[in-house]
Amino acid sequence: MIAVRGLKKKLAGQEILCGIDLTVAKGETLVIIGRSGGGKSVLLKHLVGLMHPDAGEIWIDGENIIGLSERKLAAIRRKVGILFQGGALFDSMTVEENIAFPLREAGERNPKTIREKVNEMLEVIELEGEQKKMPVNLSGGMKKRVGLARSIIRRPSCILYDEPTAGLDPVVSDSINRLIRRLQERFRVTSIVVTHDMKSAFHIADHIAYLHQGGIYFYGTPQELEISPDPLLQDFLLGRSER
């Protein structure tokens, strides 16, 4: 479904990604972990063509997206939803309008259908009754959940989550994790999840990739990661700085 080959990117003179290779099979969930500032968000943005790499290839559903025009990328982006780290809500629209935006853009006109789908999403993200609020009046965690609803409402076949549970309380975090799992089980959604939350990583991952110094340092199943003797990985898992 998703394949990345030799992806390189320099930003402001600094090598952020230097040769990333990754494959995510259809219906699989890959969790990407790594130190803050390691380039995880940058990597996700490349996968939907929001950033253009200096070198490398990105294959989505058998199509190389490098060099596609913005209009051609639209077809890819309808298949691949992305949740931004900050939510990236449209601040001139209410919660309801934000969530309904992809539906309206897809040509859905019937207000009743739209309202039903929006309410269904609000229930999923546990924000019933907040339809009319503006994004400025939402907490960080609420924004993130609205952003999540917006990116999954059209049921893309692949979803990229940038820290879906950061800043959420443990209960809501758990329900988001369940949601990610459920989407995968029920609709065979392919997911890439960037997270710092190791509990949720182990809960949802089929594979885990550890991004370090612009490359994939480790790739394997959660079990393999857990028993890995590598000190770098153990430090990360246990949250140890300098020994």
Place this chain on the structure above:
Amino acid sequence: MFARFLTLLGTPVVSFFTYVGEVVVLASETFASIVAQKIRWRLFLHQIVEIGLRSQLVVMITGAFTGAVFAAQTFFQFNKLGMGSAVGAVVSVSVCRELGPVLTALMVTGRVGASMSAEIGTMKVTEQIDALRALAVHPIDYLVVPRTLAMMLSMPLLVAECIGIGIAAGYFVAIFLLDVNGTYYVANMVRWTQMRDIIMGLSKAFCFALLIVFISCHKGLTSREGAVGVGKATTEAVVDSSLAVLIFNFFLTMALNVIFPAGYQ
């Protein structure tokens, strides 16, 4: 040494042409989108309200006081020659051909151009433009096209309004405050003001609309680095649009004067 001098001279020239080129590319992409993509009429109507309706007061005041002061100044000079009743002709021709379009464009730049670049710039630095793109919506279709269409429609109407009010204010000042003979005033005005003067004013309005909208949207779309970047983009949008309006106005006057010559024939 000489090479250094050339680079020093060349860099601003190159960046100027790059800038102009980017604005032209934005304009051509916008027109391509207007032709080929579906147009979001709701957003267009929203922009009409924002640009057309909310500019009413500003444009009225601009028109009224420009017409009034121009009538007064012209009268002070012309009255010495006993030509007080010619004031109407002078006011109406110059308001139609120059003052109406230019002053309206400058006011619209300050009001609308600034808010366009600030709004789009904020969307840019807060990842909202990326979010649009990620949801398979082209920012030009969604942001630039409705604004362009709204400007193309609103500007000629605003300028027409400004001209009308300017002429009315000139009449008011001349007749009621300066005691010019109303019949002669109107007769002279109608005799010397031609359809082509009005057409010229409205054509200018249309060109200025495009200048303002493309420069402002371009500044917004290319803004970077947080609140400071947005502030900078907004200031630059207003300055660049205003300068572009004033510079283009001269060339438009020269060009349009060939098609719509001034004066009585």
